[in-house]
Amino acid sequence: MKILHASAEYFPYIKMGGLADMLASLTKEQAQSEEVYVALPYIGGLGKEPLWTGKDYPALLPKDAKTDSLVVSVLRDSRFLEAEESGVKLYFFQSDLFQTLDSIYGHAEEHFRFAMFSYACYALSQILKVDVFHAHDWHTAISLALQKDSPFPIPSVFTIHNLAYQGDHPFWMTGFLKEEPFRLVTSPFDHNGKCNYMKAGILSANQITTVSPGYREETLREPNGFGLSDCLNLRARDYSGILNGIDTEEWNPKKDKRIYNTFQDSNWKVGKLKNKEELFKEIGRPFLPLDAPLVGLIGRLTYQKGFPTFLKAFLDRRHLPHRYVVLGSGDPETENSFFQLSESLPDIFYFYKGYNESLAHKIEAASDFFLMPSLFEPCGLNQMYSHVYGTIPIVSRVGGLRDTVEESSLIQFKTGIVFEPNDTGSLGYALERARDLFFSPERDIVVKNIMKLDWSWKKRKAEYQSVYFRAIDLQI
Incomplete structure (x- = not known):
């Protein structure tokens, strides 16, 4: 044909x-x-x-x-x-x-x-x-x-x-x-x-x-x-x-030349730690703690992507131990908010304006969680990239995100954390559940399971x- x-x-x-x-x-x-x-x-x-x-x-x-x-x-x-x-x-x-x-x-x-x-x-x-x-x-x-x-x-x-x-x-x-x-x-x-x-x-x-x-x-x-x-x-x-x-050759932690250290499901903890350490050095944040949850966000800063909801939830949950790395550009008001946070809270927040393919891979490899607060999402690819890299997605219950991420009560079927779109309280509670999962032995089960998912x-x-x-x- x-x-x-x-x-x-x-x-x-x-x-x-x-x-x-x-x-x-x-x-x-x-x-x-x-x-x-x-x-x-x-x-x-x-x-x-x-x-x-x-x-x-x-x-x-x-x-x-x-x-x-x-x-x-x-x-x-x-x-x-x-x-x-x-x-x-x-x-x-x-x-x-x-x-x-x-x-x-x-x-x-x-x-x-x-x-x-x-x-x-x-x-x-x-x-x-x-x-x-x-x-x-x-x-x-x-x-x-x-x-x-x-x-x-x-x-x-x-x-x-x-x-x-x-x-x-x-x-x-x-x-x-x-x-x-x-x-x-x-x-x-x-x-x-x-x-x-x-x-x-x-x-x-x-x-x-x-x-x-x-x-x-x-x-x-x-x-x-x-x-x-x-x-x-x-x-x-x-x-x-x-x-x-997804392109499983382009997005593959076992042989990705863009990330600092390759890894697979058998050594994901060591791989994540090394990638996180090197990422912090590259972005000028070597003082950030390696034992705190790192949340990555990548995307166009548009109304669709729900970043204002994230900003409100972030401010409401500043007491959480999470660190955030954001890559994207778009709405000037959102960009300015992210710049201000990056300057005023350098021990918590980092923002890179623009798009950088290599940095996107490095963020996926280093992050413990990947946040997608979309108001609507036709499919989304980053939640699939995240699965492959052992990065647990935190997503709103919309479109392709609800088709690919399930927060099952049965740990062997849990593939992420899900919240209601455009709901600051629901997103905030999802960040709290991410903290609990990060420090739980169940995280090892979830990570190994999601790295075996087939999104080819x-x-x-x-x-x-x-x-x-x-x-x-x-x-x-």
């Missing part, structure tokens, strides 16, 4: 969140038995230089190159440059629209950039004659509408990674979608008076997936549907929740395969 994925992110080239990790690890697994291609933008700030093959492909179909519109001229001057990574063929969309960017999001004219990219991905799928076209999130959703309206449609799948971001724009800004080479009827994509790219993907794809069963159920009801739950309910028969997996892509790959076959059946 020939599969083309279209995405704005792909690790290690473009990474802003879990989408990059998810797609890189999924495609690596798929490439063991299928022909797998990935289309992504070629931005100036790539995280790694691609291994180019020397081949390139047009971004415009010959039948659409007959007019001289602005859109056609942009696409005529653009190309896909081919590269390869772990058996996956990568196609970088080389265009003036993206090459001046040092990051993928947060720029003006995103509605136009990603629409151009979406058309180019659609054209590439036709040129490569793939069996399945798999688009990810709103940035590539217009390609699904093009696929649906094509005289030669390719079976399509749309994966929703985060419904909170929908790519909705005023119709006056998206008039070009009615012109060459799009020629789309955009009225069905109307949501609250705007052209909603996410809705276009939901209505157009043969099959829809999201990244956990729990999140699927949540999005079928408001407010977690962010206004699109009715639309998703109309497609409920074609809507699946498939839990993400083997099972999930088969689930996606089933979705692809359903998409093909619907297209025939």
Whole structure:
């Protein structure tokens, strides 16, 4: 089977969140038995230089190159440059629209950039004659509408990674979608008076997936549907929740070259202690006690991630022996709060603004607990990374977190600590239970059990395969 994925992110080239990790690890697994291609933008700030093959492909179909519109001229001057990574063929969309960017999001004219990219991905799928076209999130959703309206449609799948971001724009800004080479009827994509790219993907794809069963159920009801739950309910028969997996080569404490000391379940205590000691030295906190619980937090500092709830719970439970290491960036107010804590309470709190892949691995390896206070979480990957590194996750009961972490009363089935979202008291009590578990002999049982959990892509790959076959059946 020939599969083309279209995405704005792909690790290690473009990474802003879990989408990059998810797609890189999924495609690596798929490439063991299928022909797998990935289309992504070629931005100036790539995280790694691609291994180019020397081949390139047009971004415009010959039948659409007959007019001289602005859109056609942009696409005529653009190309896909081919590269390869772990058996996956990568196609970088080389265009003036993206090459001046040092990051993928947060720029003006995103509605136009990603629409151009979406058309180019659609054209590439036709040129490569793939069996399945798999688009990810709103940035590539217009390609699904093009696929649906094509005289030669390719079976399509749309994966929703985060419904909170929908790519909705005023119709006056998206008039070009009615012109060459799009020629789309955009009225069905109307949501609250705007052209909603996410809705276009939901209505157009043969099959829809999201990244956990729990999140699927949540999005079928408001407010977690962010206004699109009715639309998703109309497609409920074609809507699946498939839990993400992780790259067990990239995230593996036995051979992780980014951490200070490798370890496994048989020597996890020594491994944790050495990694904690070296981490404290690197962040300039060598005076912190090694026998106190270390809680790691990594993520985008956005409303979704629930950091204001954590800040309140932290202040309410300052008497606890926990130390905290936070890695992330985003909301300026949250960043300022974390900076103040890092300066005023250096013996308890450390904050690193930004994202650092190596530091993320080191925090996972050194931490005793990993906190995810999300208000909603489509899947989450860090709780799975934490399991593999013997780091007990403390998570809110939402989405993929409740699918992967269970606070069972039976110690042999306990895989973490769970609290209610947006509830300061519940999170505070969870931190108290973490303290009790840290000093309990039961911790050894929990750690050894979670390090044996299998979060690889083997099972999930088969689930996606089933979705692809359903998409093909619907297209025939």
